[in-house]
Amino acid sequence: MVMGSHIDTVRDAGIFDxxxxxxxxLEVLRTLDDADVETVxxxxxxxxxxxxxxxxxxxMMGSMVFTGKLGVEEAYASRDxxxxxxxxxxxxxxxxxxxxLTPSCYLELHVEQGxxxxxxxLQIGVVEGVQGIAWWHGGYVxxxxxxxxxxxxxxxxxxxxxxxxxxSLRALAEELGRGSVATMGRLRPVPDxxxxxxxGAEFTVDFRQYDRELFIEGKRRVESLVREAADRHGLSWSxxxxxxxxxxxxxxxxxxxxESKARELGLSxxxxxxxxxHDAQFxxxxxxxxxxxxxxxxxxxxxxxxxxxPRDCENGARVLLECVLDLSA
Amino acid sequence: MVMGSHIDTVRDAGIFDxxxxxxxxLEVLRTLDDADVETVxxxxxxxxxxxxxxxxxxxMMGSMVFTGKLGVEEAYASRDxxxxxxxxxxxxxxxxxxxxLTPSCYLELHVEQGxxxxxxxLQIGVVEGVQGIAWWHGGYVxxxxxxxxxxxxxxxxxxxxxxxxxxSLRALAEELGRGSVATMGRLRPVPDxxxxxxxGAEFTVDFRQYDRELFIEGKRRVESLVREAADRHGLSWSxxxxxxxxxxxxxxxxxxxxESKARELGLSxxxxxxxxxHDAQFxxxxxxxxxxxxxxxxxxxxxxxxxxxPRDCENGARVLLECVLDLSA
Numbered sequence: 001m002v003m004g005s006h007i008d009t010v011r012d013a014g015i016f017d018x019x020x021x022x023x024x025x026l027e028v029l030r031t032l033d034d035a036d037v038e039t040v041x042x043x044x045x046x047x048x049x050x051x052x053x054x055x056x057x058x059x060m061m062g063s064m065v066f067t068g069k070l071g072v073e074e075a076y077a078s079r080d081x082x083x084x085x086x087x088x089x090x091x092x093x094x095x096x097x098x099x100x101l102t103p104s105c106y107l108e109l110h111v112e113q114g115x116x117x118x119x120x121x122l123q124i125g126v127v128e129g130v131q132g133i134a135w136w137h138g139g140y141v142x143x144x145x146x147x148x149x150x151x152x153x154x155x156x157x158x159x160x161x162x163x164x165x166x167x168s169l170r171a172l173a174e175e176l177g178r179g180s181v182a183t184m185g186r187l188r189p190v191p192d193x194x195x196x197x198x199x200g201a202e203f204t205v206d207f208r209q210y211d212r213e214l215f216i217e218g219k220r221r222v223e224s225l226v227r228e229a230a231d232r233h234g235l236s237w238s239x240x241x242x243x244x245x246x247x248x249x250x251x252x253x254x255x256x257x258x259e260s261k262a263r264e265l266g267l268s269x270x271x272x273x274x275x276x277x278h279d280a281q282f283x284x285x286x287x288x289x290x291x292x293x294x295x296x297x298x299x300x301x302x303x304x305x306x307x308x309x310p311r312d313c314e315n316g317a318r319v320l321l322e323c324v325l326d327l328s329a
Numbered sequence: 330m331v332m333g334s335h336i337d338t339v340r341d342a343g344i345f346d347x348x349x350x351x352x353x354x355l356e357v358l359r360t361l362d363d364a365d366v367e368t369v370x371x372x373x374x375x376x377x378x379x380x381x382x383x384x385x386x387x388x389m390m391g392s393m394v395f396t397g398k399l400g401v402e403e404a405y406a407s408r409d410x411x412x413x414x415x416x417x418x419x420x421x422x423x424x425x426x427x428x429x430l431t432p433s434c435y436l437e438l439h440v441e442q443g444x445x446x447x448x449x450x451l452q453i454g455v456v457e458g459v460q461g462i463a464w465w466h467g468g469y470v471x472x473x474x475x476x477x478x479x480x481x482x483x484x485x486x487x488x489x490x491x492x493x494x495x496x497s498l499r500a501l502a503e504e505l506g507r508g509s510v511a512t513m514g515r516l517r518p519v520p521d522x523x524x525x526x527x528x529g530a531e532f533t534v535d536f537r538q539y540d541r542e543l544f545i546e547g548k549r550r551v552e553s554l555v556r557e558a559a560d561r562h563g564l565s566w567s568x569x570x571x572x573x574x575x576x577x578x579x580x581x582x583x584x585x586x587x588e589s590k591a592r593e594l595g596l597s598x599x600x601x602x603x604x605x606x607h608d609a610q611f612x613x614x615x616x617x618x619x620x621x622x623x624x625x626x627x628x629x630x631x632x633x634x635x636x637x638x639p640r641d642c643e644n645g646a647r648v649l650l651e652c653v654l655d656l657s658a
Contacts, residue, residue: 149442149443
C-alpha cells in the first residue's frame with residue numbers, strides 16, 4: 001500500500017499544507033521499524049510533484065500523470081508566468097525520474113483546511129470524497145481611454161467588466177447552494193494607471209461542487225457569466241479552462257476502515273467530503289483510496305495563519321498507523 | 330504673457346498628450362520672430378513638471394507648486410511605487426531649479442482627449458473651465474483563505490469587496506449624472522493566487538464633476554461607498570485622498586477672446602468645459618487664463634491610439650497666435 005501527500009508552497013504565502021501527510025507517513029514507517037513489525041504487503045510513502053498548482057497549472061499534476069489523467073509530455077510543457085516549463089525545472093532540480101510502482105491501495109492524511117472539524121470540536125474527518133474543481137484563466141479587452149474625458153456611455157472598461165463578473169460569481173455560488181464556492185483569486189487591470197479607463201483585465205476563476213450534476217451545471221453557468229459580463233460592458237473575451245477535476249467518491253470499504261479505526265481509538269469524528277483538491281482524488285481512479293482529516297485551527301488555510309494542534313496531528317497519524325497495520329497484514 | 334503645457338508620459342502607454350501645447354507655443358514664437366513682430370509685453374513658453382501624475386501624486390504638481398497650492402518641499406517628498414522621491418529625480422535629471430516669473434495672463438493649447446469635438450465635426454473647443462478632480466488610494470483587508478474549503482459565509486474576500494466597490498462607483502456616476510465620471514484605474518489583489526480567497530486588495534478611485542456643489546456631494550458619496558462595500562464583506566478599509574482639484578471657471582474676457590479669434594478665423598467651435606485636468610486650472614488662480622482645444626480622433630486619449638489631425642493642430646496654433654498678438658500688444 002501507499003501513504004501519500006505532497007509538499008508544496010503556495011507562492012508568496014510560504015505555507016506547507018501537505019507536510020503533515022508526508023511527516024505522518026514517515027512516522028508510521030518509523031513506528032513499524034521501532035516495533036519490529038514485519039508487514040505482509042510492502043508499504044511506501046509518496047510525495048507528489050506540484051499538487052498546489054500555484055506556479056504551474058493544472059494542480060495535482062503529479063498524481064494526474066501517475067494515474068494517466070494527464071500525459072507526461074503535456075505536464076512537462078506547462079509554463080509558469082515567466083515562460084519556464086515544468087520539464088526544465090524538474091531537470092534542473094534533479095527530479096525528472098522514470099521509476100514507477102503499482103499500488104494496491106492509497107491513504108492520505110491531511111489537515112482539513114476548512115472550519116468544519118475545529119468549529120464543532122471534532123478530532124478526525126473521515127473523508128468520503130472530493131469536490132469537483134474547475135479553474136479558468138480569462139481575459140477581457142475593451143478600450144483604454146482617459147478617465148476624465150470619456151463619458152460613461154463611450155466607455156469599454158475591462159476592469160469594470162471583471163468586477164461585475166466577480167460579483168456575479170459570488171451570486172451564482174449562493175444561488176447554486178449545496179456547498180458551491182466560486183472565487184476570483186487573481187485580477188490584473190491593463191494599463192493599471194489611476195487616470196486611465198482600463199482597456200484590459202486578466203482574471204482567474206475557481207469553482208467547486210461535490211455533486212456531479214450540479215458541478216456540470218455550475219461550470220456551464222460560470223462560462224455563461226463570463227460572456228454575459230463581456231456583453232454588458234462592450235468587451236471582447238477569452239477563456240481557457242486550466243483544470244477540470246471531477247467530483248470523486250472514495251472506496252466504501254476504505255472509508256469504513258478509517259471510520260472504524262477512529263472509533264476504536266476513541267476519537268470523535270464525522271464523515272465529510274473534502275473541499276480542497278488532493279492527490280487522493282486521482283489515486284482513487286487506480287486503487288481503493290481514502291483520506292484522514294485533522295482540524296485546522298479557525299479553518300484557516302493557504303495563508304500564514306494556517307495551524308493545526310500537535311495533538312491533532314498525532315491523532316491523525318495514529319488512525320493512519322492502525323489503517324496501515326490492517327491493510328498491509 | 331505665458332503659453333503653457335506639459336510633456337509627460339503615461340506609464341506603460343508611452344503617450345505625449347501635452348506635446349501639442351509646447352509645440353504650438355514654440356511655433357507661435359517662431360512665427361513672431363520670422364515676421365519680425367516686436368511685442369509690447371514679453372511672451373514666454375512654460376512646460377510644467379509632472380502634469381499626468383501617473384508616477385508621482387498629485388498630478389499637475391508643477392503648476393500647483395508654481396501657484397502656491399502645494400508646498401515645494403511637499404512636492405519634492407512625493408514618492409513613486411519604488412520609494413524614489415520627486416526631489417531625488419529632479420536633482421538626478423538636472424531640473425531642480427530656483428527661477429520664477431509673474432505672468433500677466435496664461436493660455437494653453439491642448440487636444441480635447443474626449444469625443445465631443447470630433448463626433449460633431451467641430452474644429453475648435455473654447456474651454457470655459459475644468460472639471461473638479463479627486464483621486465484616492467484605498468485598501469481593503471479581509472482574510473486570505475482556501476478557495477475550496479472556506480464556505481461562502483466564512484469568507485472575508487477583499488477582492489470581492491473591491492469589485493463590489495468598482496460596480497457601485499459606476500452606478501454612483503450614473504445616478505449623479507451631469508457628466509459625472511468615476512473610474513477604478515488600478516486594482517491589485519493579495520496574495521493573487523488562483524486558489525486563495527484574496528485577503529487584501531489595493532485600488533484607486535478617480536472622480537470628476539464640473540459643478541462645484543455636485544463635486545462636493547460626489548466626493549462624499551465615493552467615500553461612503555468605500556466604507557459600505559467594506560461593511561458588506563466584513564473587511565477593514567483604508568483610504569487616502571491623493572488629489573483634490575476644485576472645479577474651475579476661466580476668466581470671461583480670456584474665454585471671449587479665444588471665441589472671437591476662432592470666429593474671425595472662420596473656424597467652427599463650441600464653448601465647453603474640460604473633462605481632463607490641466608495646468609491651466611491652477612494658473613487660473615494667479616492670472617486670467619483660458620484654453621484652446623482641438624479634436625481628438627475618436628475621442629481616444631491616454632492610450633496608444635491617441636491621434637489628432639495635423640490640420641486641427643495648425644488651426645489650434647493659429648487661434649493661439651491671434652490671441653497672443655492681441656494679449657501682448
